[in-house]
Amino acid sequence: MAYSPDAHTNLTAFEVGAARSTVYRSPARARMRALSRPYDIAWLSPKGEARYDTVIAPSLPVVECACANMARGALIATSNGPVAVEDLTPGTMITTSEHGAIPLQWVGSYEMSLREAQTADRGALYRVTSEAFGLAKPSQDLLLAQRAHLLFTHSKCRTLFGTEKAFAPIRAFDDGTSIFSVQPASPISMFNLGFDRQATIKVNGLEVESFHPGPHTAALIDDEMREALLRLFPQARGLEFFGPQTTNRMTAFEMHAIRDGS
Numbered sequence: 001m002a003y004s005p006d007a008h009t010n011l012t013a014f015e016v017g018a019a020r021s022t023v024y025r026s027p028a029r030a031r032m033r034a035l036s037r038p039y040d041i042a043w044l045s046p047k048g049e050a051r052y053d054t055v056i057a058p059s060l061p062v063v064e065c066a067c068a069n070m071a072r073g074a075l076i077a078t079s080n081g082p083v084a085v086e087d088l089t090p091g092t093m094i095t096t097s098e099h100g101a102i103p104l105q106w107v108g109s110y111e112m113s114l115r116e117a118q119t120a121d122r123g124a125l126y127r128v129t130s131e132a133f134g135l136a137k138p139s140q141d142l143l144l145a146q147r148a149h150l151l152f153t154h155s156k157c158r159t160l161f162g163t164e165k166a167f168a169p170i171r172a173f174d175d176g177t178s179i180f181s182v183q184p185a186s187p188i189s190m191f192n193l194g195f196d197r198q199a200t201i202k203v204n205g206l207e208v209e210s211f212h213p214g215p216h217t218a219a220l221i222d223d224e225m226r227e228a229l230l231r232l233f234p235q236a237r238g239l240e241f242f243g244p245q246t247t248n249r250m251t252a253f254e255m256h257a258i259r260d261g262s
Contacts, residue, residue: 035059039067042107043235044090051090057228062221066211066232067108069192070203071125071143076193077202085191085203094193097151097200097207098246106194108211108232117184124181125188126170128206132178138204143182144170145190149249151200151207156258161248167209172252194233197243213239214249 037059042052057063075082079093079101086109088094093101128142149167157166173179193201194211201210218226218239230236 037110039063039232040109041067041232041234042090043233044103044105045235048091051234053234055231057231058225060225060228062217062225063229063232064110065145065147066194066213066229067110067192068112068145068190069148069208069211070145070190072189072191074142074191074203075139077205085193086189088193094195094199094201096195096210097202099197099199102195102197102199104193105196105235106211106233107191108194109189109191111187111189112184114187117186117188124183126174127180127182128170128173128204129178132173133206136205138206140204142204142206143184143188144203144208146171149209151209151247152250152255154258157250160250160254160258163247165247167247167249168255169249169252172255194242196241198246200247209247209249212242212245215245 035058036056038054039057040052040054042050045051070085072084072086074085076085076088077095078088079095083092085107088104088107090104090107092104094104095101124146125143126146126148128138128144130138130140132138146169148170150170150173151165152168153165155164157164160166170179171181174181192211198212199210200207202208213229217229221229226239230238233241235241
Protein backbone atom coordinates (compact mmCIF):
# COMPACT_ATOMS: atom_id res chain seq x y z
CA MET A 1 0.00 0.00 0.00
CA ALA A 2 1.45 3.37 -1.03
CA TYR A 3 2.12 6.07 1.50
CA SER A 4 0.47 9.43 0.84
CA PRO A 5 1.21 12.31 3.23
CA ASP A 6 -1.81 14.19 1.88
CA ALA A 7 -4.15 11.43 3.08
CA HIS A 8 -3.48 12.23 6.73
CA THR A 9 -3.37 15.41 8.71
CA ASN A 10 -0.61 17.34 10.45
CA LEU A 11 2.44 15.28 9.47
CA THR A 12 5.59 16.96 10.71
CA ALA A 13 8.29 17.88 8.23
CA PHE A 14 10.51 15.15 9.67
CA GLU A 15 7.88 12.45 9.23
CA VAL A 16 7.17 13.47 5.63
CA GLY A 17 10.89 13.40 4.91
CA ALA A 18 11.31 10.04 6.60
CA ALA A 19 8.51 8.58 4.53
CA ARG A 20 9.93 9.80 1.22
CA SER A 21 13.65 9.41 1.75
CA THR A 22 15.56 6.14 1.63
CA VAL A 23 19.07 7.66 1.81
CA TYR A 24 20.45 9.15 5.02
CA ARG A 25 23.67 11.10 5.00
CA SER A 26 24.53 11.03 8.69
CA PRO A 27 24.27 8.64 11.67
CA ALA A 28 22.21 11.27 13.51
CA ARG A 29 19.58 11.30 10.77
CA ALA A 30 19.53 7.51 10.72
CA ARG A 31 18.82 7.51 14.46
CA MET A 32 15.97 9.94 13.90
CA ARG A 33 14.51 7.63 11.24
CA ALA A 34 14.36 4.86 13.84
CA LEU A 35 11.86 6.93 15.82
CA SER A 36 9.17 6.29 13.19
CA ARG A 37 7.85 3.20 11.46
CA PRO A 38 5.24 2.26 8.83
CA TYR A 39 1.84 1.06 10.00
CA ASP A 40 -0.57 -0.62 7.59
CA ILE A 41 -4.15 0.45 8.09
CA ALA A 42 -7.48 -0.43 6.50
CA TRP A 43 -10.72 1.33 7.35
CA LEU A 44 -14.37 1.63 6.40
CA SER A 45 -15.20 4.93 4.71
CA PRO A 46 -18.45 6.82 5.43
CA LYS A 47 -19.73 5.40 2.12
CA GLY A 48 -19.06 1.86 3.33
CA GLU A 49 -16.00 1.33 1.14
CA ALA A 50 -12.82 -0.39 2.29
CA ARG A 51 -9.80 1.91 2.13
CA TYR A 52 -6.13 1.06 2.61
CA ASP A 53 -2.97 3.03 3.35
CA THR A 54 0.43 2.91 5.02
CA VAL A 55 1.09 5.61 7.61
CA ILE A 56 4.44 6.72 8.97
CA ALA A 57 4.00 7.39 12.69
CA PRO A 58 6.15 7.41 15.83
CA SER A 59 7.43 4.07 17.06
CA LEU A 60 6.16 4.73 20.56
CA PRO A 61 3.98 2.58 22.85
CA VAL A 62 0.78 4.65 22.60
CA VAL A 63 0.85 4.28 18.80
CA GLU A 64 2.25 0.76 18.55
CA CYS A 65 -0.27 -0.59 21.03
CA ALA A 66 -3.10 0.56 18.79
CA CYS A 67 -1.87 -1.91 16.16
CA ALA A 68 -0.71 -4.71 18.43
CA ASN A 69 -3.18 -7.11 20.00
CA MET A 70 -2.64 -10.48 18.32
CA ALA A 71 -0.14 -12.08 15.96
CA ARG A 72 -0.71 -13.11 12.37
CA GLY A 73 -2.70 -16.34 12.11
CA ALA A 74 -5.17 -15.58 14.90
CA LEU A 75 -8.68 -16.71 13.96
CA ILE A 76 -11.45 -14.15 14.38
CA ALA A 77 -15.11 -15.17 14.72
CA THR A 78 -17.23 -13.67 11.91
CA SER A 79 -20.77 -14.20 10.65
CA ASN A 80 -19.32 -16.60 8.08
CA GLY A 81 -17.09 -18.53 10.47
CA PRO A 82 -13.51 -18.02 11.66
CA VAL A 83 -11.22 -15.93 9.46
CA ALA A 84 -7.49 -15.31 9.91
CA VAL A 85 -6.91 -11.76 11.12
CA GLU A 86 -4.64 -10.95 8.16
CA ASP A 87 -7.48 -11.83 5.75
CA LEU A 88 -10.10 -9.54 7.30
CA THR A 89 -11.34 -6.50 5.40
CA PRO A 90 -13.28 -3.48 6.67
CA GLY A 91 -16.99 -4.14 6.54
CA THR A 92 -16.68 -7.81 7.50
CA MET A 93 -19.35 -8.69 10.05
CA ILE A 94 -17.47 -9.59 13.23
CA THR A 95 -19.14 -11.55 16.02
CA THR A 96 -19.02 -9.67 19.33
CA SER A 97 -20.20 -10.71 22.77
CA GLU A 98 -22.14 -7.50 23.50
CA HIS A 99 -23.46 -6.31 20.15
CA GLY A 100 -23.87 -9.43 18.05
CA ALA A 101 -22.44 -9.14 14.54
CA ILE A 102 -21.19 -5.62 13.70
CA PRO A 103 -19.13 -4.31 10.76
CA LEU A 104 -15.39 -4.14 11.21
CA GLN A 105 -14.36 -0.48 11.07
CA TRP A 106 -10.59 -0.68 11.13
CA VAL A 107 -7.58 -3.01 10.94
CA GLY A 108 -4.12 -1.87 11.99
CA SER A 109 -0.87 -3.81 11.75
CA TYR A 110 2.89 -3.52 11.69
CA GLU A 111 5.82 -5.91 11.44
CA MET A 112 7.84 -6.44 14.58
CA SER A 113 11.45 -6.72 13.45
CA LEU A 114 13.80 -9.47 14.58
CA ARG A 115 15.68 -6.95 16.71
CA GLU A 116 12.46 -5.85 18.42
CA ALA A 117 11.31 -9.45 18.84
CA GLN A 118 14.50 -10.19 20.75
CA THR A 119 14.21 -7.11 22.98
CA ALA A 120 12.58 -8.04 26.27
CA ASP A 121 10.68 -4.80 26.86
CA ARG A 122 9.28 -4.56 23.32
CA GLY A 123 9.25 -8.01 21.77
CA ALA A 124 7.72 -10.15 24.47
CA LEU A 125 4.45 -11.81 23.47
CA TYR A 126 2.27 -14.19 25.41
CA ARG A 127 1.64 -17.69 24.16
CA VAL A 128 -1.72 -19.04 25.26
CA THR A 129 -1.63 -22.77 24.67
CA SER A 130 -4.55 -24.74 23.35
CA GLU A 131 -7.40 -25.15 25.90
CA ALA A 132 -5.56 -23.18 28.60
CA PHE A 133 -8.96 -21.82 29.71
CA GLY A 134 -11.01 -24.95 29.00
CA LEU A 135 -12.42 -26.78 26.01
CA ALA A 136 -11.48 -24.93 22.77
CA LYS A 137 -10.41 -21.84 24.76
CA PRO A 138 -8.33 -21.23 22.83
CA SER A 139 -9.01 -23.72 20.04
CA GLN A 140 -5.30 -23.63 19.13
CA ASP A 141 -2.19 -21.90 20.41
CA LEU A 142 -2.46 -18.12 20.27
CA LEU A 143 0.12 -15.34 20.43
CA LEU A 144 -1.10 -12.14 22.07
CA ALA A 145 0.63 -8.80 22.54
CA GLN A 146 1.44 -7.48 25.99
CA ARG A 147 -1.39 -4.93 25.76
CA ALA A 148 -4.04 -7.58 25.04
CA HIS A 149 -6.90 -7.83 27.54
CA LEU A 150 -9.11 -10.88 28.10
CA LEU A 151 -12.63 -10.75 29.45
CA PHE A 152 -12.55 -11.88 33.08
CA THR A 153 -15.73 -12.86 34.91
CA HIS A 154 -15.84 -13.10 38.69
CA SER A 155 -18.47 -12.18 41.28
CA LYS A 156 -15.93 -10.06 43.18
CA CYS A 157 -15.52 -7.77 40.18
CA ARG A 158 -18.85 -6.29 41.23
CA THR A 159 -17.18 -4.68 44.25
CA LEU A 160 -14.79 -2.78 42.01
CA PHE A 161 -16.87 -2.12 38.93
CA GLY A 162 -20.50 -2.80 39.76
CA THR A 163 -20.54 -5.71 37.33
CA GLU A 164 -19.11 -9.22 37.29
CA LYS A 165 -17.08 -8.63 34.13
CA ALA A 166 -13.93 -6.66 33.40
CA PHE A 167 -10.99 -6.86 31.03
CA ALA A 168 -7.77 -8.14 32.58
CA PRO A 169 -4.29 -7.88 31.00
CA ILE A 170 -2.91 -11.07 29.52
CA ARG A 171 0.16 -10.87 31.77
CA ALA A 172 -2.11 -11.38 34.79
CA PHE A 173 -2.85 -14.91 33.55
CA ASP A 174 0.80 -15.91 33.15
CA ASP A 175 1.28 -19.24 34.95
CA GLY A 176 4.56 -20.21 33.28
CA THR A 177 3.03 -23.40 31.90
CA SER A 178 -0.08 -22.94 29.77
CA ILE A 179 0.26 -19.15 29.44
CA PHE A 180 3.74 -17.67 29.33
CA SER A 181 5.89 -14.93 27.87
CA VAL A 182 7.90 -15.70 24.73
CA GLN A 183 10.19 -13.78 22.40
CA PRO A 184 9.72 -14.63 18.71
CA ALA A 185 12.77 -15.97 16.90
CA SER A 186 11.87 -14.18 13.67
CA PRO A 187 10.00 -11.05 12.54
CA ILE A 188 6.27 -11.27 13.18
CA SER A 189 3.25 -9.26 12.05
CA MET A 190 1.00 -7.85 14.76
CA PHE A 191 -2.66 -6.86 14.27
CA ASN A 192 -5.52 -5.12 16.01
CA LEU A 193 -9.18 -4.53 15.15
CA GLY A 194 -11.28 -1.48 15.86
CA PHE A 195 -14.97 -0.53 15.88
CA ASP A 196 -17.02 2.57 16.61
CA ARG A 197 -17.52 1.20 20.13
CA GLN A 198 -15.74 -0.99 22.65
CA ALA A 199 -16.31 -4.65 21.80
CA THR A 200 -15.38 -8.15 22.88
CA ILE A 201 -14.28 -10.28 19.95
CA LYS A 202 -13.58 -13.99 19.88
CA VAL A 203 -10.01 -14.83 18.95
CA ASN A 204 -9.36 -18.57 18.67
CA GLY A 205 -12.38 -18.90 20.94
CA LEU A 206 -11.10 -16.50 23.63
CA GLU A 207 -12.95 -13.27 24.45
CA VAL A 208 -10.51 -10.44 23.74
CA GLU A 209 -11.00 -6.67 23.87
CA SER A 210 -10.91 -4.82 20.55
CA PHE A 211 -9.01 -1.56 20.25
CA HIS A 212 -10.33 1.18 22.51
CA PRO A 213 -8.25 4.15 23.68
CA GLY A 214 -9.76 4.12 27.16
CA PRO A 215 -11.37 7.03 29.01
CA HIS A 216 -8.17 8.78 30.12
CA THR A 217 -5.93 8.65 27.04
CA ALA A 218 -6.79 12.16 25.88
CA ALA A 219 -5.71 13.56 29.24
CA LEU A 220 -2.51 11.54 29.43
CA ILE A 221 -1.00 12.38 26.04
CA ASP A 222 -0.14 15.72 24.48
CA ASP A 223 -1.67 17.17 21.31
CA GLU A 224 1.15 15.99 19.06
CA MET A 225 0.90 12.42 20.28
CA ARG A 226 -2.89 12.47 19.98
CA GLU A 227 -2.56 13.60 16.36
CA ALA A 228 -0.02 10.83 15.73
CA LEU A 229 -2.44 8.26 17.13
CA LEU A 230 -5.40 9.62 15.18
CA ARG A 231 -3.48 9.43 11.91
CA LEU A 232 -4.01 5.68 12.18
CA PHE A 233 -7.79 6.27 12.10
CA PRO A 234 -8.72 8.42 9.08
CA GLN A 235 -12.44 7.98 9.78
CA ALA A 236 -12.16 9.38 13.34
CA ARG A 237 -12.14 13.11 14.06
CA GLY A 238 -11.28 12.44 17.70
CA LEU A 239 -10.95 9.75 20.30
CA GLU A 240 -14.66 10.06 21.04
CA PHE A 241 -15.25 8.13 17.79
CA PHE A 242 -14.70 4.92 19.75
CA GLY A 243 -17.54 5.61 22.16
CA PRO A 244 -17.53 5.19 25.95
CA GLN A 245 -15.64 2.46 27.74
CA THR A 246 -18.56 0.24 28.72
CA THR A 247 -16.44 -2.55 30.22
CA ASN A 248 -13.73 -1.53 32.67
CA ARG A 249 -10.12 -2.67 32.61
CA MET A 250 -8.51 -3.99 35.75
CA THR A 251 -4.84 -4.18 36.63
CA ALA A 252 -2.93 -7.43 37.07
CA PHE A 253 -2.72 -6.62 40.79
CA GLU A 254 -6.51 -6.27 41.05
CA MET A 255 -7.10 -9.56 39.27
CA HIS A 256 -4.63 -11.43 41.47
CA ALA A 257 -6.23 -9.90 44.57
CA ILE A 258 -9.65 -11.11 43.45
CA ARG A 259 -8.38 -14.59 42.67
CA ASP A 260 -6.49 -14.84 45.95
CA GLY A 261 -9.52 -13.70 47.92
CA SER A 262 -7.79 -10.65 49.40
